[in-house]
Each structure stands twice: as C-alpha cells, then as structure tokens.
Amino acid sequence: MRSTSPMSMSMSMSCQIVLHLLFFIASLFSTHASSLCSKDGSVVRNISEIPSGNYGRDGLSHITIAGAVAHGMKEVEVWLHTFAPGARTPIHRHSCEEVFVVLKGAGTLLLGSSSSNSPGTPLEFKIHANSTFTVPINDPHQVWNTNEHEDLQVFVIISRPPIKSFIYKDWSMPHVAAKLKYPIFWDEDCWDSPKDEL
C-alpha cells in the first residue's frame, strides 16, 4: 500500500474542492439554461419579461413573442425586432409567409427575384411607422434600418415555424448557393428542447 504524504492529501482535498466548485458552477449554468429553455406555458405573458438578445447580430434586439421552441407554437410565430440605425437582416429567403408591421422608425425593404438564377438588383421600398408589408414566399429580401437616428421596430409574423432560412452573401449569389441557417440564430440555444409536431 502506497503511503500518502500530507502534501498529496492536501492536493487531493483541494482537487475535490475545485471539482465540487466546478460542479456547483456547472449546475448553476445548467439550471439557468434549463429555465431559459423550458417552455413557457403561461397563458398571458408580459412581453417586457420575455428574454431579448442580439443573438450574434449587430444592432438587433430580438424577442420571440410566441414561438415554436419557446412556447410550442405549431403554425405561426411572432417576433419583435428592433434594429439600431444602420442595422439590417442578412439577405435571405424562406418558404413560409412573412408579414411585417412597422411600429416605430423607418427603413428600406429590399426585394430580389426568386424566378431568376440569383436575386439580382433588388427593388427598394420605403417602410415607415404604421406601415405593413408581406414578403412573398421564397423571395430573397432584406430589411434595413436606413434611418440614421432612430431605431426601426417591427412585429414579424411567420408561418410554418421553426423557420428555415437560406442566407445570401450578396444579391448576385445564385439561389442554389444560399446557405441554410437552421435553426435560426435565436432558436439555437434551446434547440435541444423537444418540439411537438402536428
């Protein structure tokens, strides 16, 4: 039997303490993650208490008001997006309907073609508070806060959640080269949560 020196005992004890500490910290994080990712089954929710974040997108604040991953929605999903001046979505397309309602600010909707090989030079439409617009299924588009001083805030409604987005580097990129982003940025953290299907 190998003797244990006081020094090694002390090291083993400190290792245990460090391990306990690590487990404790890990458990804190896991509790935090699981509470963040557990489905919110409340009937009425206060929008200001729903987690918001930029999910790696500069100048974006995103809130899922009602979503597939967060609330078990199966047919529609509702977001609140706030774009800082200059902020914009990627150029992207998706095979679901999408309705925007502009609550605050102003900006530009860029709309490319889905019938040519690539989106091509997009059409530009001015958007403003109290306006609404619908993006046709599969049309490549981008929403841009082109206002230099004010946030652009919109409700976004999509069908068939969770959304599968195809992202373009630029307007000349062929449709077939657009890259699938699934899950979408804000669904990534809780993607492991089980999702009911119809």
Next chain:
Amino acid sequence: MRSTSPMSMSMSMSCQIVLHLLFFIASLFSTHASSLCSKDGSVVRNISEIPSGNYGRDGLSHITIAGAVAHGMKEVEVWLHTFAPGARTPIHRHSCEEVFVVLKGAGTLLLGSSSSNSPGTPLEFKIHANSTFTVPINDPHQVWNTNEHEDLQVFVIISRPPIKSFIYKDWSMPHVAAKLKYPIFWDEDCWDSPKDEL
C-alpha cells in the same frame, strides 16, 4: 301598327331615364364594391389607409392588416382590433392557432374547456398593454374590454385563413350546438372574390 300617344311616349322616355339613372347608380355601387374588394397587391401598405369597420359588432373597430380575402394570404392573417369600453368578442372557438398582442388598454380573456361537453365556467385572465397570449386550438374563448374608460387595442394573428369560427350563445352551450360563422363578419362583403388555394 299600334299608335303611340304623346303621353305614352313621355312615359316611355321617363322610364328610360329612370332606368338609365338606376343603371348609373348601380354602376357607381359596383365600382365602389369592386374597388373595395379587389385584392390590394401593393408591397407596402399604410395601415391607416386600410378600410376599417365594425362589421355589425357593437364597439369593435376591425382592420385586416394582411388577410386571405383582401391580400391573398394563405397561411397567416393579421388583424388590428380596437374594442370600446365594455365591448367583447362572441364566445367562440376555431381550429387554428391565435396569438394576441395587447397594444393599448386592459381587459379580460375568458377561456373555457374544449374537453368537456360544453365550455363550462371559464377561467379568467387579466390582459394588459404589452402582454401577449395564445388561445389553444379549439378552446372556446372571449376577449372582453372590461376597462370602463379606455379602448383595448390588440393585434390578432391567426393561422390557416380564412377563419371558420363556431359561436356559442353562452358558456353552457354544448360544443356541438355552437353555430358556424363562415365567412367571418369582415370577410362577408368580399367573399365572392376568387381565393387562391395552396
């Protein structure tokens, strides 16, 4: 050949004038109806320019922001509803998802059961500006502006438009006795317009 008296000529002429007048009035109405009911294909729409009405519902102001009948939507529909103090929806159910976002005011959501024979005594939930709630598919419900002084304004999002609603006289009415209201009040005027299917 039968002679025509001046009197009968004059009557025939006045008949013709009256007929022309009637056709003219009818054409005015039909132009008005067709312009009201023609699909609005504009990409960006100003919400304050979209027709609003109460469609026979006391204390309601309804606007279809994006709809199947008005705009050719196939998977989602978005409404803006303003309820005067005391105004409420009928007790009703529908087999689609529905999300509410409360923009202004406060009120009560009443939610009955879909699993018993009738809705039964409903659960009551307070709703308020900046809150959101989702009505489970087929749950009988009623939204009521219980605030005595302020309008209740909500965005309503439904899936699978156009909506088929089943209306109850009261909370004890059996589910099977609830009466189908299809098309819904605000879709009635333009129901003849052709609707694309997926």
